[in-house]
Amino acid sequence: MTARRLRAAALAVLALLLAACATPMTYPAGPPTAAPRLEDGRFTAADGAVLPVRRWLPANGAPKAVIVALHGFNDYSNFFDAPGTWFAARGVAAYAYDQRGFGDSPRRGLWAGGETMTRDLADFTDAVRGTHPGVPVYILGESMGGAVAMTAATGPRPPAADGMILSAPAVWGRAAMSWYERLALWVSAHTFPGMTLTGRGLNITPSDNIEMLRALGRDPKVIKETRVETIHGLVGLMDDALAAAPRFAPRALILYGRKDEIIPGKPTFDMVRRLPGAAGPNQTFALYQDGYHMLLRDLGAETVWRDILAWVGDASAPLPSGADGLGKTVLAGNP
Numbered sequence: 001m002t003a004r005r006l007r008a009a010a011l012a013v014l015a016l017l018l019a020a021c022a023t024p025m026t027y028p029a030g031p032p033t034a035a036p037r038l039e040d041g042r043f044t045a046a047d048g049a050v051l052p053v054r055r056w057l058p059a060n061g062a063p064k065a066v067i068v069a070l071h072g073f074n075d076y077s078n079f080f081d082a083p084g085t086w087f088a089a090r091g092v093a094a095y096a097y098d099q100r101g102f103g104d105s106p107r108r109g110l111w112a113g114g115e116t117m118t119r120d121l122a123d124f125t126d127a128v129r130g131t132h133p134g135v136p137v138y139i140l141g142e143s144m145g146g147a148v149a150m151t152a153a154t155g156p157r158p159p160a161a162d163g164m165i166l167s168a169p170a171v172w173g174r175a176a177m178s179w180y181e182r183l184a185l186w187v188s189a190h191t192f193p194g195m196t197l198t199g200r201g202l203n204i205t206p207s208d209n210i211e212m213l214r215a216l217g218r219d220p221k222v223i224k225e226t227r228v229e230t231i232h233g234l235v236g237l238m239d240d241a242l243a244a245a246p247r248f249a250p251r252a253l254i255l256y257g258r259k260d261e262i263i264p265g266k267p268t269f270d271m272v273r274r275l276p277g278a279a280g281p282n283q284t285f286a287l288y289q290d291g292y293h294m295l296l297r298d299l300g301a302e303t304v305w306r307d308i309l310a311w312v313g314d315a316s317a318p319l320p321s322g323a324d325g326l327g328k329t330v331l332a333g334n335p
Helices: 003-019 077-088 114-131 144-153 179-191 210-218 228-247 265-274 301-313 323-331
Strands: 037-039 042-044 050-056 065-070 092-097 137-142 163-167 252-257 283-288
Touching (some): 050 077, 065 077, 077 092, 077 301, 092 114, 114 137, 114 144, 114 228, 163 301, 228 265, 252 301, 283 301, 283 323
Parallel strands (some): 065 092, 252 283
Antiparallel strands (some): 050 092
């Protein structure tokens, strides 16, 4: 086939794609109907949507601190079961809810949008504060949950938290993608938004905890096939999180594993360097040499849990593991 015919064929294919162009959808919350409320095992949002809640409470006495835990993409509130149990045994309560579109929440598999997700976080944090008056509350976001926390903290109504913990925050937005990755995302989201994709064949290791990964594979509440429009929504959220970095000012602990194969190191390090408090005591970057993306569930997860517990107790003190020292070294441009 000649070059002219190849160009003509490419134009014909492009014309067909444009003619079949669809819009990736977002499925946001409805209008407010009542005050949000937290009850045993459930959180009723302002629009009446019911989000399942898990909680881990100290057996004896009031907690000395509370963690609001946000799960990652295609996961749900059970992600915090092991760390939540560990923290509760040490006097720190934890709450986690299924974000919209995930777990047992409404519209499973559909993307609710950043505005809805950040509003749910602010409302849920207020409800937890009302349950534990006078107790410091920290938001912990893993991966997508970290992106939600970052955008919420820099939005019009920041959650009333005493600090934030971001575990491998999802900041791999379009700015960090190649042109062909951006093009592939746009074409697929605007032609077949309802098509589903799986992670099979990607040869990515999210954790060294193989038994945990097998359990996730058997868990029917973990989404295995993802709509393209939902991936498109996630990338938009990651764009927003990366753009929020220069305005992300709360006291924060940022955690990242050097073996993370889900969120690349370069956009993560670039994001941390853009934080307004990264050079001072208000924001700590901890880098774990043997850590994977699922730091909180890796085989060495207890090291991370102990660092979080120490940071909650005294954010200005060095972390027990020394991961903050390695973080400073890498941010300074050293290997």
